[in-house]
Amino acid sequence: MQTTSVAEAQQEETFSYSGYHSIISGVNPDWEYGGFPLPDGSFWRYREPNAAVIVEAERLRVRVGQITRFNNQVQILDNAKNMFFSTKKFETPDEGEMSVEWEMTARCTGTRPRDLYDGFVSVNLLDFRTGTALDFFVCNDVIATVYARLPFPGVPEPQDPENAVRPKYFSDFNELPIETKPGQLHRYRISYSKSKDEVRFFVDGQDAGVYIEVPSKVHSFVIALGLMTEKGIEQGKSVSVHGQGLTGEWGPFTISTRKTEQ
Template sequence: MTSALGTNAWTYDDFTSGELDPGRWRIMSMPGADGLVHPYRDRNARVRTGNGCLELTVHPFTRFHDSDPRQNNAKHMYRSVQRFGAPEQGSLTFRVTMGVRTYGQIPYDLLDAFGTVNLFDLDSGIVLNAAATNDTLYAVVERLVLPGVTRPDEHYIHRVVLDVATEPGRVHDYAITYRAASSDVEFQVDGRPAYWTRIPVPVTGFTAGMALFSARNPARYTRAQREHGQGATGRWGPWRVTTGVT
């Protein structure tokens, strides 16, 4: 049995200000296949913050591309300015509430329109997302292909539907815990374990994010099948971070 030698918990952002704090959040951006840096920003985005919540609505989505997923999938995304280090012997936990309401979403399609709680590490390509549509909650565990970091054959993505009932706009409490010594990851929803996995490479820390997505594969679906007037609203509550050393 191990015992905790120290725990540090704090609120990263409680969203009490009338404007999103630029010292805590900025628009995510990545180089595209064309070599240019593309911000994950949709021209239809409407943002409100205050009273303990960030609310983001994009309706309809307008950020689409026919070949480059980096210019297509994320419609509007914020990333934390801070990167949060993971204790070598202990745990790193992120807690945040999220409610997602989609508009015109294809029922039970995980990729047509959805909102996310994001954790990612660009040093390893590891991504951990909690995702929600009008009708489904699911976990995403992925290793991205990043030049100079990962090879195409190291890429993988798992989407695991969680056994948690939901409905449009319903707020759930999400917690994602990473333990560096074992590379274990645990997802909790509403205080109950929902999914466990082990990632293939060590991670020394994560950046947090919040986003709205539409990510149907351009190679499988026509533009009309991917861009049909759908949109979404996401509401994220305070972000709380806890580190524990054992």
């Protein structure tokens, strides 16, 4: 006797997001400089004053000859030197998954070999409701995935049960065994399933890691494009700037939403 299972109907929607020209024109912007409001009412903007921003069709290149921005008090403000946030929030489906895919290159000058955190180029999927961050960090010779829940300024603290067995805030930098070199083009993808509480990372179509039991439901996120460091503040002083230069290039983003129905 032959049995048949209930077929799953998959509805997939795909669209492209770039709009890099609007960074320069300011008309109907798809991107804006990122940053966070401070307790004194001012705003910390992730903007390197001498960055060269170049748009060629649907590709963005940002070059900083020497990074200059730092913050001596707040680690999250010290990390990003120049960063653009998408003006659009991307809503994740309740069932199925959402994938974000793009091409990116990184060139870092004056950075220490094999020290990713001395200067890198990033794409960050950021949920400012929960503090969740799903990222790729890339420098001359290292590619890493990042899975984190962070205390972004102004974001409410997540629930922390008394019997919790995992940290409330965390960052997992997974340096991958993938060879790369300055300016080498790779294709990256991050896929998130809200119903499964699962995130998966891919490089050039190959599996680069998975996390299950993601502690917070990500209902939406913005895309961030960064030139960054990740050096801990020491004795009230930033140590992240010593003349490094960073150049990042990003192609258009392909956003795919795959909804599964029984």
